[in-house]
Amino acid sequence: MLYQVEDWDDAYANAAHIPGGNDYPARWEAEAAAFRKTARQENIDGGDLFLPENTAKGLAVFIHGGFWMKTGPAIWSHLAAGPVARGWAVLMPGYTLAPGARIAQMTRQVASVISDAAGRIAGPVALTGHSAGGHLAARMICDDGTLPGGVAARISACVPISPLADLRAMMRTAMNDVLAIDMAEARSESPALLTPCPDIPVTTWVGGAERPEFLRQARLLADIWAGLGAATDCVIDPGRHHYDVIEALTRPNSPLTCRLLG
Template identity: 65%
Template sequence: MLYHVTDWDDAYANAAHIPQSDGFVPRWTAAAETFRDRHPPQPLGRGHLFRPAGTARGLMVFIHGGYWMRFHPGLWSHLAAGGLARGWAVALPAYTLAPEARIGQMVREVAAAITEAAAQVDGPIALTGHSAGGHLAARMVCDDAPLPDAVAARVTACLSISPLTDLRPLLRTAMTETLGLDRAEAVAESPALLNPRPGIPVTTWVGGSERPEFIRQARLLSNVWAGLGAATDCVIDPGRHHFDVIDGLADGDSPLMERLLRL
């Protein structure tokens, strides 16, 4: 069957295709608040840094999604549980959302937050993010990323969950107006159109029940960067959709966390 998108807004709409989707944000909010009560974070700019008991084995970074337009790190605190269980510090950086910022500025802000966290936590750095955050995580391991060389050299893995890796299709959606996205920026900020930094294993991880465009975008980065010499993999997580594909981050023994924190 030919794959042909005719409604680009629907192609990137998640909530409309997930049963009882309106219940997820309240559940995330409650879980995050409970987690912070038990594990008070340190400030990381406008974001959070969670530390394990004892010396951290390394720094895990989770970058939140929301189409670069919504949400904040405090909604996802509970997803630090998996990293803490394995003895890693976990950073949840904040970045200015659209329309107050364009994507290029967000890339620079996330790099600055990771650099700040890396100055506080020694050891390897494992990067992950979801949806728009998956884009930002992958953007951090492009060879032109604004991470300082000393920080980038510590990155041992990038696991990009349900990522947006080629931004050009978004130019056909209504969100373009809020994002202020034009073709020049879409090209400049698309990981699939850039070169990977050598030596960093990259996994894209996407739910098997997600919108076809997210599966295509995940496969795209894995395929393109494999052709540019990176060690890549694309994992299709059976039965998972866009809102529950991140659940494994809260479980230190999950296959997702095993892949992210492999050393």
């Protein structure tokens, strides 16, 4: 069957295609607030850092989504629960949202916050992020000096969840009225158009019930980077949609958390 997108805005619309989709933000805020009440948290410029009871085994990073235009780290705090229970510190970096910043600026901001946290927490660094955050997680391991060499050398895994890997598609949506992605930025900021750092295992993770474009983007990144020599996998999580595919990070022994932490 031929696949062709006829409505680019609908292709990336999630809430309209998820039962009760509009109820999820309030649920996330409540779960995040409940987690913060009992979590050990350290103040860090530009993000939230959650700590385990004992010396951290390493640093896990979750980068939030929202099409680079919405939300912030605080709404996703509960997703730190799984890695923290496994003894890892968890960083949730923030970044300036569009139209206040271009995507290239967000890339630099997130890299700076990760570098700061990596200076505080010893051991391996495991990267993940969701949707636009999946884009930024993949962008961190592109072989163009985005992260300092010492930090990049510590990355043990990168697991972009439902990533937006090729920004050229976003240029066709009404969101680009705010994002203002042009072809030059699409080429310089799309992980699928860049080369990954060597020796970092990459797993794209996407819900089986997601919009076809998110499935395509997840497969695209895994396939292209495999062709550039990276060890990649694309996991399609059966029955999961764009809003619940991330819930597995709240559980220490879920397949998603295990893939991230090894």
